Amino acid sequence: MAFNPTEHQHIRHNPLKDEWVLVSPHRCLRPWSGQTEAAEEEPQIFENPLKAGATRANGQRNPNYTSTYVFPNDFPALLERVPEPPPPEHPLFQSAPAKGTCRVMCFHPDSGTTIPLMTIAEIKAVIDEWINQMKELGRKYTWVQIFENKGAVMGCSNPHPHCQIWASSFLPNEPRIKDRCQKEYFTKFKKPMLVDYLEQELQKKDRIVLKNAEWVALVPYWAVWPFETMLLPINGRPQRLTDLTESQATSLAEIMKGLNTKYDNLFKCSFPYSMGWHGAPTGPSKSPQDSPHWLLHALYLPPLLRSATVKKFMVGYEMLGQSQRDLTPEQAAARLRECDHEIHYKNKK
Amino acid sequence: MAFNPTEHQHIRHNPLKDEWVLVSPHRCLRPWSGQTEAAEEEPQIFENPLKAGATRANGQRNPNYTSTYVFPNDFPALLERVPEPPPPEHPLFQSAPAKGTCRVMCFHPDSGTTIPLMTIAEIKAVIDEWINQMKELGRKYTWVQIFENKGAVMGCSNPHPHCQIWASSFLPNEPRIKDRCQKEYFTKFKKPMLVDYLEQELQKKDRIVLKNAEWVALVPYWAVWPFETMLLPINGRPQRLTDLTESQATSLAEIMKGLNTKYDNLFKCSFPYSMGWHGAPTGPSKSPQDSPHWLLHALYLPPLLRSATVKKFMVGYEMLGQSQRDLTPEQAAARLRECDHEIHYKNKK
Ligand SMILES: O=P(O)(O)O[C@H]1O[C@H](CO)[C@@H](O)[C@H](O)[C@H]1O
Numbered sequence: 001m002a003f004n005p006t007e008h009q010h011i012r013h014n015p016l017k018d019e020w021v022l023v024s025p026h027r028c029l030r031p032w033s034g035q036t037e038a039a040e041e042e043p044q045i046f047e048n049p050l051k052a053g054a055t056r057a058n059g060q061r062n063p064n065y066t067s068t069y070v071f072p073n074d075f076p077a078l079l080e081r082v083p084e085p086p087p088p089e090h091p092l093f094q095s096a097p098a099k100g101t102c103r104v105m106c107f108h109p110d111s112g113t114t115i116p117l118m119t120i121a122e123i124k125a126v127i128d129e130w131i132n133q134m135k136e137l138g139r140k141y142t143w144v145q146i147f148e149n150k151g152a153v154m155g156c157s158n159p160h161p162h163c164q165i166w167a168s169s170f171l172p173n174e175p176r177i178k179d180r181c182q183k184e185y186f187t188k189f190k191k192p193m194l195v196d197y198l199e200q201e202l203q204k205k206d207r208i209v210l211k212n213a214e215w216v217a218l219v220p221y222w223a224v225w226p227f228e229t230m231l232l233p234i235n236g237r238p239q240r241l242t243d244l245t246e247s248q249a250t251s252l253a254e255i256m257k258g259l260n261t262k263y264d265n266l267f268k269c270s271f272p273y274s275m276g277w278h279g280a281p282t283g284p285s286k287s288p289q290d291s292p293h294w295l296l297h298a299l300y301l302p303p304l305l306r307s308a309t310v311k312k313f314m315v316g317y318e319m320l321g322q323s324q325r326d327l328t329p330e331q332a333a334a335r336l337r338e339c340d341h342e343i344h345y346k347n348k349k
Numbered sequence: 350m351a352f353n354p355t356e357h358q359h360i361r362h363n364p365l366k367d368e369w370v371l372v373s374p375h376r377c378l379r380p381w382s383g384q385t386e387a388a389e390e391e392p393q394i395f396e397n398p399l400k401a402g403a404t405r406a407n408g409q410r411n412p413n414y415t416s417t418y419v420f421p422n423d424f425p426a427l428l429e430r431v432p433e434p435p436p437p438e439h440p441l442f443q444s445a446p447a448k449g450t451c452r453v454m455c456f457h458p459d460s461g462t463t464i465p466l467m468t469i470a471e472i473k474a475v476i477d478e479w480i481n482q483m484k485e486l487g488r489k490y491t492w493v494q495i496f497e498n499k500g501a502v503m504g505c506s507n508p509h510p511h512c513q514i515w516a517s518s519f520l521p522n523e524p525r526i527k528d529r530c531q532k533e534y535f536t537k538f539k540k541p542m543l544v545d546y547l548e549q550e551l552q553k554k555d556r557i558v559l560k561n562a563e564w565v566a567l568v569p570y571w572a573v574w575p576f577e578t579m580l581l582p583i584n585g586r587p588q589r590l591t592d593l594t595e596s597q598a599t600s601l602a603e604i605m606k607g608l609n610t611k612y613d614n615l616f617k618c619s620f621p622y623s624m625g626w627h628g629a630p631t632g633p634s635k636s637p638q639d640s641p642h643w644l645l646h647a648l649y650l651p652p653l654l655r656s657a658t659v660k661k662f663m664v665g666y667e668m669l670g671q672s673q674r675d676l677t678p679e680q681a682a683a684r685l686r687e688c689d690h691e692i693h694y695k696n697k698k
Pocket residue numbers: 034312313314315316317318324498503504505506
């Protein structure tokens with residue numbers, strides 16, 4: 001029998017992390033009788049503490065902001081000033097200093113909106129503020145992680161459109177591994193891994209979801225989550241958010257709106273996910289264009305598998321063995337390509 | 350100010366995986382207004398397809414088994430015979446053959462029981478069957494992953510006490526990394542990493558949860574999940590489940606009952622988790638005692654953080670940066686030490 005990737009299980013390599021994912025497309029036939037999630041609720045629009053003018057838990061009042069609004073996280077996982085642990089006495093009991101800061105960034109004054117329902121100009125303001133934050137925090141910190149947890153199923157406690165920014169004195173695991181893998185590839189092939197990768201994908205086309213003048217949204221060959229996507233810049237090889245041109249930033253707003261409209265249209269719900277940015281590490285010793293092995297990219301990691309209420313659980317085998325996916329990345333890309341990227345299901349008459 | 354690990358954030362190294370976890374104990378003060386889980390329900394005892402004598406979805410009837418019962422998974426992620434993908438044509442698009450088999454193993458005929466409510470003899474029967482399965486499947490497959498997903502929050506669709514066994518022709522990511530890290534340590538220090546580690550922990554004592562003649566249950570120094578524990582054998586350096594002596598197997602049944610009783614007593618609920626076994630890789634080329642860098646161990650990875658209904662979400666920062674925990678491993682161990690390991694809350698009068 002001939003190998004058919006949409007039908008026959010195989011493992012795939014993720015060169016960015018040097019790890020593998022198990023692809024078992026035949027599992028899509030499996031019935032589901034397990035836990036279902038509550039469908040994401042309509043965002044509440046009253047009394048939300050992230051709203052413009054609202055009073056937060058600590059008694060502070062938000063200004064009547066009209067675009068984005070950034071403030072320090074009231075319960076930060078990373079603090080700026082803390083005593084440092086002593087140097088390790090044994091190789092199996094190593095700890096190290098961790099300093100940092102955590103911020104919350106509201107995307108919009110209105111608690112009832114989301115990225116796909118915002119205008120291009122409003123999304124562009126979000127991107128501009130991301131760039132500002134990266135510029136400011138990147139001067140001091142080795143890593144600035146911008147991420148958005150969206151939806152209750154992703155542990156997000158507030159439906160107001162917002163993201164978080166955690167900046168740290170250390171390089172976290174995920175970017176550390178990606179930095180190493182991209183460096184090795186660059187040394188070997190004299191070209192950035194993701195530039196090579198995007199070239200291939202633009203030829204092959206079967207994992208592309210959406211494309212405009214500056215950006216491509218695709219389901220990576222090694223995607224782990226059912227409808228995982230990656231945003232990659234086409235031109236100029238930006239290494240960090242701070243390298244983006246005006247035209248790239250505007251184009252990014254457009255593709256974010258389009259991709260998120262598709263996501264919402266897929267299961268007719270406000271699509272939950274965690275998303276975030278990965279680019280070259282920052283800090284006082286870094287300067288623009290110093291990391292040619294890097295290509296800036298965003299990741300969308302959405303948990304839904306079959307419908308608005310059935311998610312993929314990454315549990316026993318995934319935690320102890322390795323990630324396993326049911327539909328193939330090519331099938332996921334095809335499903336997303338079919339969804340409308342212009343008209344959001346809520347705006348359909 | 351002096352560094353206090355229960356108060357001051359730091360990062361800790363996991364030498365088994367060469368990765369780090371962010372420990373932010375001050376976050377325990379954070380109020381929770383996010384998603385809560387339904388408290389785990391009482392296991393249903395009627396019409397459960399895993400029950401002795403029940404008819405499964407595919408029309409097959411279970412025997413009237415009285416102890417453990419193993420059968421092929423009706424929706425396996427791994428099949429034994431499938432066409433193989435062609436050799437990769439590009440370094441960024443690598444896939445490889447994946448063959449294997451998936452089985453389900455019922456622990457007990459009664460859908461209403463769980464490990465902590467079973468007798469030592471009943472749990473011992475589970476362990477004996479694990480050893481049988483490892484023996485049989487390990488002859489053919491490179492990796493045999495025994496794992497239990499317990500509770501709806503862990504994607505477990507059936508409350509009947511059971512585990513799964515996924516055997517594969519490839520070595521999955523997690524054991525591959527652990528194999529490498531333990532080998533490197535062994536080469537450098539001429540001793541198995543986990544033997545050294547356990548010696549240290551038995552002296553330090555602050556992460557030990559439970560101990561008997563043959564086993565120790567402890568919260569690893571680098572634990573990621575709030576109440577994560579590891580079971581380590583004290584004597585004889587077994588590398589695989591198949592190396593266990595009778596006395597080790599019986600002692601294991603005892604510590605499993607004790608640890609799970611503590612877990613259930615912690616939040617007065619049937620404690621959800623994924624658990625599983627890691628030991629030296631298997632397969633036709635392997636023989637007993639050929640992997641001295643390995644020490645067999647079990648992992649319990651439970652998601653609950655604050656109560657029976659509030660779990661830790663491993664989302665944005667954890668997916669894109671690195672794992673982050675709130676209470677320290679030492680605090681978790683102390684909480685678990687305080688819980689009764691003999692009398693289950695359901696059996697208290
Ligand atoms: O096989 P089950 O119990 O239906 O499925 C569960 O465990 C599997 C192995 O960890 C996961 O791949 C599934 O996402 C999860 O729902």
